[in-house]
C-alpha cells in the first residue's frame with residue numbers, strides 16, 4: 001500500500017517502529033531529532049523523498065501541531081503522506097486536510113495497531129482511517 005511512495009523520513013516514530021531508517025522520535029540517539037515539533041525543517045531530512053507521518057492522535061492539540069508541520073513541509077516542496085483517523089467532523093480535519101487541498105484515500109474496514117504505542121492492545125480501531133497526501 002505504501003510502496004508507491006519513496007518514503008525517506010518517518011516524522012513520528014521510535015527506533016523499533018520507524019518505517020524507514022531515518023526518523024524523528026523521542027528515543028533518537030541525536031537529541032536534536034527527538035521532537036518533530038521543535039525540529040525546524042522536516043524537508044531538510046527527506047533527502048528528495050517523501051515524509052511518512054503516523055502521528056500521536058491524542059491530545060488533539062499535539063495532532064494538530066503535527067499536521068501543521070506536514071502542511072508546511074509540503075509547501076516547502078516535500079510531499080508528506082499521513083495515516084490519520086478519518087474524523088471528517090473534526091476541526092483539525094477541516095483545517096489541515098480539507099482546507100489545504102490534500103488528497104484523501106479512505107481505507108476500507110478498520111485497522112489494528114500494534115506495538116508499545118498501540119492503545120487498543122492490537123484490537124481493531126473503532127474509527128475509520130485514511131491516507132492523506134499533502135503535496136505542493
Ligand SMILES: C[S@@+](CC[C@H](N)C(=O)[O-])C[C@H]1O[C@@H](n2cnc3c(N)ncnc32)[C@H](O)[C@@H]1O
Pocket residue numbers: 010011012013014017018019024025026034035036037053054055056117
Ligand atoms: C502512532 S506511532 C507511529 C509508529 C510508526 N512510526 C508508524 O508509522 O506506524 C506515533 C509515534 O510518534 C512518536 N512521537 C511522539 N511524540 C513525538 C514527537 N514529539 N516527535 C517525534 N515523534 C513523536 C511516538 O514515539 C510513536 O512512536
